[in-house]
Amino acid sequence: MRKPVLKASMLILLLTILMMLNCTAAFAQTDQHIYDQAGLLTDSEISDLEAYAAEKSREQGTEFLLLTTDSTSGMPIIDYMGDFYDDLADETGMENAVLLTIDIGGREYYLAGFGNARTRLDNERVEMVLDRITPYMAQGQYAGAFRETIETADRYMEYNPGVNPESIFLQTWFHAAVALLLAGGIVGTMLYNSGGRNTTTAATYIDRDHTRVTRDSDRFRNKTVTRRRIPKNNNSGGGFGGGGGMTGGGRSFSGGGRSF
Amino acid sequence: MVTHYKCPNCGSDMAFDATSGKLSCPNCGRQDDIETFPEENIQQKFAPEEAKEYHCENCGAVLLTEAETTATHCSFCGAAVVLADRLTGDLAPAKVIPFTISKDEAVAAFRKWTKNGRLTPRGFMNGDRIKKMTGMYVPFWLYDINGKAEVAAIGTRMRTYQQGDTVVTETDFYDVYREIDLSYLKVPADASEKMDDELMDKLEPYDYSDLKDFRMPYLAGFLAEKYDFDEDALFSRVESKIVPYIDSYIGSTISGYSTVSYTNKQINANKHKVYYTLFPVWMVYYDFENKEHTFAMNGQTGKVVGKPPISGGKVAAWFTGIAVSTFAALKAISYLVGGVLW
Numbered sequence: 001m002r003k004p005v006l007k008a009s010m011l012i013l014l015l016t017i018l019m020m021l022n023c024t025a026a027f028a029q030t031d032q033h034i035y036d037q038a039g040l041l042t043d044s045e046i047s048d049l050e051a052y053a054a055e056k057s058r059e060q061g062t063e064f065l066l067l068t069t070d071s072t073s074g075m076p077i078i079d080y081m082g083d084f085y086d087d088l089a090d091e092t093g094m095e096n097a098v099l100l101t102i103d104i105g106g107r108e109y110y111l112a113g114f115g116n117a118r119t120r121l122d123n124e125r126v127e128m129v130l131d132r133i134t135p136y137m138a139q140g141q142y143a144g145a146f147r148e149t150i151e152t153a154d155r156y157m158e159y160n161p162g163v164n165p166e167s168i169f170l171q172t173w174f175h176a177a178v179a180l181l182l183a184g185g186i187v188g189t190m191l192y193n194s195g196g197r198n199t200t201t202a203a204t205y206i207d208r209d210h211t212r213v214t215r216d217s218d219r220f221r222n223k224t225v226t227r228r229r230i231p232k233n234n235n236s237g238g239g240f241g242g243g244g245g246m247t248g249g250g251r252s253f254s255g256g257g258r259s260f
Numbered sequence: 261m262v263t264h265y266k267c268p269n270c271g272s273d274m275a276f277d278a279t280s281g282k283l284s285c286p287n288c289g290r291q292d293d294i295e296t297f298p299e300e301n302i303q304q305k306f307a308p309e310e311a312k313e314y315h316c317e318n319c320g321a322v323l324l325t326e327a328e329t330t331a332t333h334c335s336f337c338g339a340a341v342v343l344a345d346r347l348t349g350d351l352a353p354a355k356v357i358p359f360t361i362s363k364d365e366a367v368a369a370f371r372k373w374t375k376n377g378r379l380t381p382r383g384f385m386n387g388d389r390i391k392k393m394t395g396m397y398v399p400f401w402l403y404d405i406n407g408k409a410e411v412a413a414i415g416t417r418m419r420t421y422q423q424g425d426t427v428v429t430e431t432d433f434y435d436v437y438r439e440i441d442l443s444y445l446k447v448p449a450d451a452s453e454k455m456d457d458e459l460m461d462k463l464e465p466y467d468y469s470d471l472k473d474f475r476m477p478y479l480a481g482f483l484a485e486k487y488d489f490d491e492d493a494l495f496s497r498v499e500s501k502i503v504p505y506i507d508s509y510i511g512s513t514i515s516g517y518s519t520v521s522y523t524n525k526q527i528n529a530n531k532h533k534v535y536y537t538l539f540p541v542w543m544v545y546y547d548f549e550n551k552e553h554t555f556a557m558n559g560q561t562g563k564v565v566g567k568p569p570i571s572g573g574k575v576a577a578w579f580t581g582i583a584v585s586t587f588a589a590l591k592a593i594s595y596l597v598g599g600v601l602w
Contacts, residue, residue, distance in 0.1 A: 160598055160599035179582075195567040200461075200465050202504070205505070206445075210443035211442050211443045216439070218415070218435070221435050225429070
């Protein structure tokens with residue numbers, strides 16, 4: 001009787017170890033997505049966002065990372081972010097990542113896409129994500145900003161590279177509206193014409209031999225000139241570092257940053 | 261006055277045949293040109309002045325007609341009769357376009373038309389419930405219109421270009437002036453009160469190369485009416501018909517501008533000549549689901565007008581079909597371009 005019990009407990013133990021191994025294998029690249037060095041988030045926010053980032057990272061094959069800091073030790077935020085990512089990538093071997101860096105000391109934030117995210121979240125898309133998180137940053141909702149970053153970047157990365165994901169031509173409501181308008185227009189015309197159409201035109205009864213212009217003049221009168229300055233696209237915080245760059249470790253990235 | 265056209269062969273009542281354009285005898289098949297039909301075979305009898313009562317010369321039955329009727333059939337023996345005194349003097353038509361579509365052709369053309377009805381109920385599309393087809397000459401006034409238009413307008417030409425970070429819009433203003441001689445020929449307006457104006461307008465255009473000097477035998481075998489409205493009464497209607505034509509002609513003489521705003525537009529249209537003309541129309545009375553629908557067919561070109569019954573199911577089917585397929589096509593394109601379905 002004792003031997004089977006032992007065998008069973010051994011099996012359970014083995015399975016548990018295997019499962020743990022398996023789990024660690026899946027999360028081997030990063031079991032941590034949030035590096036909150038500035039302490040901007042509460043513990044519950046961190047655990048929530050860790051779970052959300054892990055789930056989306058697994059789906060997307062790209063790690064969604066958040067780095068916060070009090071000070072960049074005098075470095076530009078791009079270099080600070082680059083050094084941090086070089087260290088992390090060398091350590092874990094991750095190559096695909098979307099990294100949001102918040103420098104609470106310099107009141108700047110920077111979003112970068114590494115590896116496959118460099119094309120899937122290119123500079124234009126980075127700017128669009130930044131547009132969306134700017135309100136959160138201004139209100140100090142850093143957890144909301146990161147959640148929005150993950151959500152929007154995850155959505156944008158589904159689109160083919162180079163396509164504007166917010167383009168009206170890709171919106172479902174636009175497709176539905178065009179379909180309904182077109183159908184309404186065609187069926188309406190069919191209904192309107194079901195009783196027979198008027199096919200006489202201005203040309204039907206005209207006597208071309210005797211209809212003509214007998215006197216005409218086109219005299220220049222005056223001229224007006226109006227000038228309008230093209231307004232500059234100025235965001236409240238002001239952007240910098242658009243177009244991405246390369247880290248000290250030789251990893252190139254797409255990216256863009258804002259002040260707040 | 262009642263007029264019969266007696267067949268020189270057999271003495272039957274001849275009627276106008278739309279296919280051949282001749283008077284033909286239903287009995288022996290003889291056909292005669294209208295221009296050369298022998299006078300002695302035209303049988304006429306004047307009714308007494310007081311009694312506006314007509315008698316069929318065949319059977320002696322009283323012809324019951326409405327006051328506007330100028331050609332009809334005897335309701336007893338079916339002989340084609342033309343009421344000649346209603347077609348003389350002021351009431352004499354100047355021109356006529358004879359029927360070129362015979363009754364059989366009209367039935368076939370109407371059936372074909374019902375089949376093309378994309379929104380009509382299935383039962384209607386058989387076209388097999390024609391209750392009555394009536395060939396009718398409808399009185400029209402044709403107006404030759406002469407006129408003058410004098411137009412003053414301000415036209416602008418706009419040019420927009422970019423200079424550094426400034427958009428510059430240059431607008432040139434021009435004084436535009438036009439004096440135009442206008443001439444429109446044979447613009448029709450139906451002179452029968454019974455006929456729906458909108459329906460008759462839609463029957464246009466007729467081919468005026470078939471316009472013939474009026475002769476009574478064309479009416480034999482058809483119904484015909486005399487006008488209810490005279491040429492002056494209808495001129496305003498014709499005017500309202502051609503004003504849009506004149507406007508579009510004026511617009512076509514002022515070109516090359518970004519915008520044109522009229523400061524003065526005077527159009528003066530006068531009737532130059534008027535022709536009292538009979539146009540051929542097949543009236544089709546069609547029964548569908550206990551309701552009679554009336555259609556009119558151009559007796560020269562075969563064009564059919566009139567409101568057919570509409571099937572709500574078919575309208576819905578077309579609407580959803582187009583909407584769904586457009587939606588699917590747009591989705592497919594956006595998937596190919598954007599790589600995302602939703």
